[in-house]
Amino acid sequence: MTGAICTYRQHLAATVKKAGSSRMGTWGGWFTPHSAAAARAILERVPLVDLTLEVRDARIPLSSAFQPLTQDSFSRRRIILLNKLDLADHAQTERWIDSFKEKNCICFGVNSHNKGSIRELINFVRARIKELKAGDSGHTATVMLVGIPNVGKSAIANAMHQIGRISAEEKGKLRHAIVSSTPGDTKDIRSYKIASHPNIYVLDTPGILFPEIADAHAASNLALTGAIKDSLVGECALAQYFLSVLNSNEEYKKWESLSGHAKENSAQKRGQYPSDHTQDFVVWDVRRTLFETISSFGRRCLEEEVEMGRLIELQFAALHEDFRIPADDTDGYRTVALKLLNLFRTGRLGRYTLDPIPQVSDDHSLIHPPNISPSDFPSQNI
Ligand SMILES: Nc1nc2c(ncn2[C@@H]2O[C@H](COP(=O)(O)OP(=O)(O)OP(=O)(O)O)[C@@H](O)[C@H]2O)c(=O)[nH]1
Numbered sequence: 119m120t121g122a123i124c125t126y127r128q129h130l131a132a133t134v135k136k137a138g139s140s141r142m143g144t145w146g147g148w149f150t151p152h153s154a155a156a157a158r159a160i161l162e163r164v165p166l167v168d169l170t171l172e173v174r175d176a177r178i179p180l181s182s183a184f185q186p187l188t189q190d191s192f193s194r195r196r197i198i199l200l201n202k203l204d205l206a207d208h209a210q211t212e213r214w215i216d217s218f219k220e221k222n223c224i225c226f227g228v229n230s231h232n233k234g235s236i237r238e239l240i241n242f243v244r245a246r247i248k249e250l251k252a253g254d255s256g257h258t259a260t261v262m263l264v265g266i267p268n269v270g271k272s273a274i275a276n277a278m279h280q281i282g283r284i285s286a287e288e289k290g291k292l293r294h295a296i297v298s299s300t301p302g303d304t305k306d307i308r309s310y311k312i313a314s315h316p317n318i319y320v321l322d323t324p325g326i327l328f329p330e331i332a333d334a335h336a337a338s339n340l341a342l343t344g345a346i347k348d349s350l351v352g353e354c355a356l357a358q359y360f361l362s363v364l365n366s367n368e369e370y371k372k373w374e375s376l377s378g379h380a381k382e383n384s385a386q387k388r389g390q391y392p393s394d395h396t397q398d399f400v401v402w403d404v405r406r407t408l409f410e411t412i413s414s415f416g417r418r419c420l421e422e423e424v425e426m427g428r429l430i431e432l433q434f435a436a437l438h439e440d441f442r443i444p445a446d447d448t449d450g451y452r453t454v455a456l457k458l459l460n461l462f463r464t465g466r467l468g469r470y471t472l473d474p475i476p477q478v479s480d481d482h483s484l485i486h487p488p489n490i491s492p493s494d495f496p497s498q499n500i
């Protein structure tokens with residue numbers, strides 16, 4: 119990891135730490151009494167369900183681990199789902215899945231926006247249930263989706279319900295879990311039918327993130343991928359950190375062909391690639407600006423904090439124009455930050471895997487989360 123990126127990471131991590139520990143009574147900034155009650159309710163259900171699907175963000179397969187899970191990672195009743203495959207680096211995801219499998223964790227990659235991927239997941243779950251329930255005459259199975267906020271649990275529940283229901287030719291009303299880009303919008307545990315013969319139900323649960331985050335790396339990447347409310351951390355610090363990541367990455371090189379074209383050309387080129395939904399001419403301008411600014415600085419900005427700072431400020435100024443933000447917008451810097459984060463989070467600025475593959479000697483405490491029992495949380499109905 120380069121020196122300059124570390125500075126932005128540390129800065130963001132310090133803000134996350136402060137936000138997490140801003141206490142109302144004994145509660146952290148995002149960990150509320152309701153989170154504690156939800157954690158307790160989830161943990162109490164773990165031994166009762168047939169399968170626990172721990173959803174993680176494929177961009178951060180380790181940092182997005184679900185801390186409260188007490189179950190042994192080697193349990194055949196726990197599956198790690200790496201969701202948002204479309205946003206992560208494909209080759210690195212393959213390596214991550216292999217690395218989980220090497221540790222005897224069952225791991226499955228998924229993109230909840232893709233029907234084929236959800237169909238594969240349903241088939242995979244059905245096969246696991248069949249295996250686990252071999253010889254059992256029961257006709258109903260329950261699987262529970264758990265995880266930190268915003269990893270896509272509700273999106274997966276909806277997609278499985280919709281696709282599974284159609285193939286099961288179920289009558290009755292289609293139900294919808296709330297899916298939103300804001301973390302923490304699911305408040306209750308809800309059940310959705312995803313298959314018949316045998317009947318399989320999936321439980322969607324609220325996302326849980328403890329205030330104590332392992333390290334600066336995890337804290338900054340959890341914030342960047344949206345597990346923590348942006349307003350708690352600050353959109354500008356998030357966008358600056360994202361730019362430090364992008365400026366240190368090779369992804370921008372893919373945009374070389376855009377360089378040198380006048381902005382009007384980008385607009386004229388609209389429709390040239392009908393299947394590419396990133397043809398939006400603003401996105402082209404943003405990519406070109408990022409390519410040209412990084413290229414003009416060379417790689418010296420990677421080590422030198424001052425150079426990285428200069429590059430990021432230059433990019434903010436240029437993006438102000440690319441995003442067509444009026445010059446008299448007094449909150450223009452923040453508007454650039456918001457728009458940039460949106461492009462990153464919808465995959466329009468490339469695919470990023472932010473957690474490096476662990477070395478054999480690494481501590482696997484996040485794959486083997488600390489043991490926490492339901493009684494560690496106060497009782498409250500959910
Ligand atoms: N690109 C992409 N986005 C996804 C995927 N799955 C979910 N999302 C988006 O991620 C955001 C969060 O999705 P949710 O399903 O609400 O996440 P959640 O885990 O239920 O969040 P909480 O209820 O807050 O715990 C939404 O904007 C989804 O559209 C995916 O596979 N790919």
Ligand SMILES: [Mg+2]
Binds near residue numbers: 271272273296303304
């Ligand atoms: Mg949800």
